[in-house]
Amino acid sequence: MSESTVADTRRLNSKPQDLTDAYGPPSNFLEIDVYDPQTIGVGRNRFTTYEVRMRTNLPIFKLKESCVRRRYSDFEWLKNELERDSKIVVPPLPGKALKRQLPFRGDEGIFEESFIEERRVGLEQFINRIAGHPLAQNERCLHMFLQEESIDRNYIPGKMLLQD
Amino acid sequence: MSFFGFGQSAELDIVISDAETRRTAEHKTEDGKKDKYLVFYDGETVSGKVTVTLKTPGKRLEHYGIKLEFVGQIELYYDRGNRHEFVSLVKDLAHAGELSCSQTFDFEFAHVEKPYESYTGQNVKLRYFLRATLGRRLNDITKENEIVVHTLCTYPELNSSLKMEVGIEDCLHIEFEYNKSKYHLKDVIVGKIYFLLVRIKIKHMEIDIIKRETTGSGPSVYHENDTIAKYEIMDGAPVRGESIPIRLFLAGYELAPTMKDINKKFSVRYYLNLVLIDEEERRYFKQQEITLWRKGDIVKRSMSQQATIAAQRFEGSRAANSSAKEDSS
Numbered sequence: 001m002s003e004s005t006v007a008d009t010r011r012l013n014s015k016p017q018d019l020t021d022a023y024g025p026p027s028n029f030l031e032i033d034v035y036d037p038q039t040i041g042v043g044r045n046r047f048t049t050y051e052v053r054m055r056t057n058l059p060i061f062k063l064k065e066s067c068v069r070r071r072y073s074d075f076e077w078l079k080n081e082l083e084r085d086s087k088i089v090v091p092p093l094p095g096k097a098l099k100r101q102l103p104f105r106g107d108e109g110i111f112e113e114s115f116i117e118e119r120r121v122g123l124e125q126f127i128n129r130i131a132g133h134p135l136a137q138n139e140r141c142l143h144m145f146l147q148e149e150s151i152d153r154n155y156i157p158g159k160m161l162l163q164d
Numbered sequence: 165m166s167f168f169g170f171g172q173s174a175e176l177d178i179v180i181s182d183a184e185t186r187r188t189a190e191h192k193t194e195d196g197k198k199d200k201y202l203v204f205y206d207g208e209t210v211s212g213k214v215t216v217t218l219k220t221p222g223k224r225l226e227h228y229g230i231k232l233e234f235v236g237q238i239e240l241y242y243d244r245g246n247r248h249e250f251v252s253l254v255k256d257l258a259h260a261g262e263l264s265c266s267q268t269f270d271f272e273f274a275h276v277e278k279p280y281e282s283y284t285g286q287n288v289k290l291r292y293f294l295r296a297t298l299g300r301r302l303n304d305i306t307k308e309n310e311i312v313v314h315t316l317c318t319y320p321e322l323n324s325s326l327k328m329e330v331g332i333e334d335c336l337h338i339e340f341e342y343n344k345s346k347y348h349l350k351d352v353i354v355g356k357i358y359f360l361l362v363r364i365k366i367k368h369m370e371i372d373i374i375k376r377e378t379t380g381s382g383p384s385v386y387h388e389n390d391t392i393a394k395y396e397i398m399d400g401a402p403v404r405g406e407s408i409p410i411r412l413f414l415a416g417y418e419l420a421p422t423m424k425d426i427n428k429k430f431s432v433r434y435y436l437n438l439v440l441i442d443e444e445e446r447r448y449f450k451q452q453e454i455t456l457w458r459k460g461d462i463v464k465r466s467m468s469q470q471a472t473i474a475a476q477r478f479e480g481s482r483a484a485n486s487s488a489k490e491d492s493s
Contacts, residue, residue: 007352014356014407021405028363129444134335
């Protein structure tokens, strides 16, 4: 017997959403700003630091707000730690700009304003991309980078245990 | 596939008797082209006529016999030498002799078993065809006529829904539900995704239909995945407690029934892949197998057709092992 019934396409029953969930702040709030570049030191021993400010409501981060100063080599350290210890494909950092560090340039090299701005943007993109990765959030190096005043390069690498 | 021998003296042609009224279906060939073929079902009789046309009338054609085979065959592309025939029927149309003029032979393969559906895939092909052969000293003359077989099912007795809670610890928890586990080819997938925990920044969510063809056995098993459909079901960031509905009409896609371990040679299975993509293009996914089946919406017609064919009497022809006829009826 041929059947020509129309399929039942009515929605499946679902629980109504709690209004505090619907209108409350989302549980995925994570914002990191890289700003205020400052060049410290004189002559050949100069280097640039950036302010890295994080605001979040993710329970895995101990502090809901943190503010630290980091330089490019600190970002490189973080990238290397993550590449070694986690299974993530780590996004690229803005370039090392070795050419800019050679002498006899007409400009300020790595202390050129436009270059610093370019680098700042790249570092901000990098840290936002990596901090939102669930596997990276499990690595102690990321938490130390974002929330501790200085990076202890002799630390013991490892995974985070969820802080309540 | 006619054999183009040196100066072929005759041409064979196979015509199926109810070609006018029989349903046709488009079927992909190995090189991706689509051709139309007559559709047959399991148990149906295959009957018709084979015509031998002499190229130069008047010139006698000597032959070692004319036969017609009905073949169901599985061919693995990486092992072409070993074509596996799971159905093989033969009718002798004429014993060795001479043809002085063009002639037509009737044939009937009654109630042929066609256990599997025709399938042309990436590493394997299952096909049914008629092959007429006129035996000669140096080169046989052959002609093939391919048909397509569809396997039909009725509504399954048990068809439970698929419901599961999955996620990444402390990051993302969802509960997905699909209304059935077995869908027919023109069915609708009705479901929902319920968000229990959202600590990542989701950009959108889609559902894909993936076909996986598995060939070979033991150590040499090949899987070929093909994404048949991609359907976005959510655009934007959900929060806890939200339910996203799914309504996916299968009729819009090129789907074929699930084939499990066909003659122990290959399988074709289908999966629903739920994919969530976050703002950094990271993908989170969950695959779930579904069973696809072909609904017999013309069961009535094919049964009456079967009755008609079974009741048919062929004028002037005799059963399989009759002696060769000199004159056409």
